[in-house]
Amino acid sequence: MSRNKEFDEIEVLEKAMQLFWEQGYEKTSMSDLVERMGIHRRSLYDTFGDKHTLFLKAVERYESKVNATLARGVKSSKTATEALQFVVSILICGEEDSPSGCLMVNSAVELAARDADVNKKSIEVFSTAEQLLKEIIFWGQRDGEFSSDYDAEELSEYLHNVGVGLRSMARTSIPKEKLHRIANISMKLLEK
Structure with missing residues (x-):
């Protein structure tokens, strides 16, 4: 007869996610995971x-957490400019009590060239971000907030690329003010 789990699966998965986010895949050992997650090695494997x-x-x-946060923020925005500013603030500052940078960007840089699963997931996540x-x-173009001089799809690809750079730079000690300046220059492309 199998025993009932003595831990909340989502809670321990969250702890593993935070550890991978902080350290990366390669640097994180199974012992690190067992310690951070607070479960037995056998339970982890099972x-x-x-x-x-x-x-x-x-x-x-x-x-799923990032998509939910972005969806809530965009949905509650009154204008496209406000929605875009919300997205940029998440790119630069992340969420409260989270490691800096982006787990997906970090993982793509670390693993995508040699891990087909991570490569596939990176492309999927990046595509979702570009679609948003x-x-x-x-x-913004429909409501007259943004210029229609450029194709929305091309602008989204460009802004996503800037966002990936911002998420990478956010892991360093570069001042947030500099990151905001970079984002603001990029957003000026949209001005009417």
Whole structure:
């Protein structure tokens, strides 16, 4: 007869996600995970499989949290400009009590060239981000907030690329003011 789990699966997955986010995949050992997650090694394997499978589940958890935050922020925005500013603030500052940078960007840089699963997930997540930006740009163009001089899809690809750079730079000690200046210059492309 199997025993009931003595831990909340989402709670321990969240702890693993934070650790991978802080340290990266390669630097995070199974011992680190067992210690951070507060569960026995056997429970980790029984529940999440191996380290790679756990990592992919942590990435999925990260993606769902970020998408939910962005959706709430964009939905509550009164204008496309406000929505875009919200997205940029998440890119630069992240969420409260989160490691700096972006787990997906970090993972793509660390692993995508040699890990097909991470490469596929990175492309999927980046495509979703570009689609969100494209919708905001269309909204702003439709309502006359943004210039229609450029194609919304091309602008979304460009702004996403800037966002990936901002998320990478956010992991350093570069002042947030500099990151905001970079974002503001990029947003000027949208001005009417």
